Amino acid sequence: MFESGEGRNKWILRTSNIRCASARAKPAPPDELYCFDYQGRLLEGKGQVPWEIPLYTNIYRARPDVGSIVHAHPPLTIALGISGETIRPVHQLSACFAAGVPTFGGDLINSEELGKKVAETLGDKRAILLVGHGAVTVGSDVPEAVTTALLMEETARLQLLAAAAGKVRTMPPEILNPDIKSAARFIWRFLEWEEESGAAPRLR
Numbered sequence: 001m002f003e004s005g006e007g008r009n010k011w012i013l014r015t016s017n018i019r020c021a022s023a024r025a026k027p028a029p030p031d032e033l034y035c036f037d038y039q040g041r042l043l044e045g046k047g048q049v050p051w052e053i054p055l056y057t058n059i060y061r062a063r064p065d066v067g068s069i070v071h072a073h074p075p076l077t078i079a080l081g082i083s084g085e086t087i088r089p090v091h092q093l094s095a096c097f098a099a100g101v102p103t104f105g106g107d108l109i110n111s112e113e114l115g116k117k118v119a120e121t122l123g124d125k126r127a128i129l130l131v132g133h134g135a136v137t138v139g140s141d142v143p144e145a146v147t148t149a150l151l152m153e154e155t156a157r158l159q160l161l162a163a164a165a166g167k168v169r170t171m172p173p174e175i176l177n178p179d180i181k182s183a184a185r186f187i188w189r190f191l192e193w194e195e196e197s198g199a200a201p202r203l204r
């Protein structure tokens with residue numbers, strides 16, 4: 001699911017798994033949208049409120065630069081975390097992880113205490129790996145947070161493959177593209193093209 005900050009008075013949570021173009025092509029079903037304030041109080045939305053709201057509110061409050069948060073339970077990222085590893089900059093599109101991806105162990109982030117600890121552990125980074133649980137990525141907007149989430153799972157896949165074959169080497173920082181925002185927009189446009197053209201997704 002992905003979440004988008006809207007101003008700093010309220011934020012919207014969408015609970016379905018969607019990717020770029022399809023999100024714009026048709027309006028979200030009302031039962032997939034919730035609106036909260038930054039204290040986690042429900043302003044709009046019906047049905048069972050998702051449990052992990054403190055994860056989002058604490059990151060939004062700690063990071064004024066963050067306009068969108070993705071939280072998901074991607075299997076390869078989880079497997080990498082279980083192995084004791086974390087995401088590393090191992091390929092040409094992994095500059096967003098070069099500053100480090102901290103890890104945090106725990107079940108549901110369903111209390112203020114846990115949400116605060118996750119936000120503190122994330123610090124100023126773009127992603128955090130929740131060991132045995134999933135992934136959280138952040139960005140200034142939805143394309144940045146979503147593309148980072150997709151790249152996180154792809155990076156986990158490559159690391160697991162490389163580890164099975166031998167030693168995992170990271171890319172030297174000086175050859176990674178430092179323009180992470182432009183890279184995110186490029187990947188987002190590529191994903192839009194994939195969806196518009198009906199091509200099979202290459203970045204899942």
Ligand SMILES: [Zn+2]
Pocket residue numbers: 052071072073108109133134
């Ligand atoms: Zn979760």
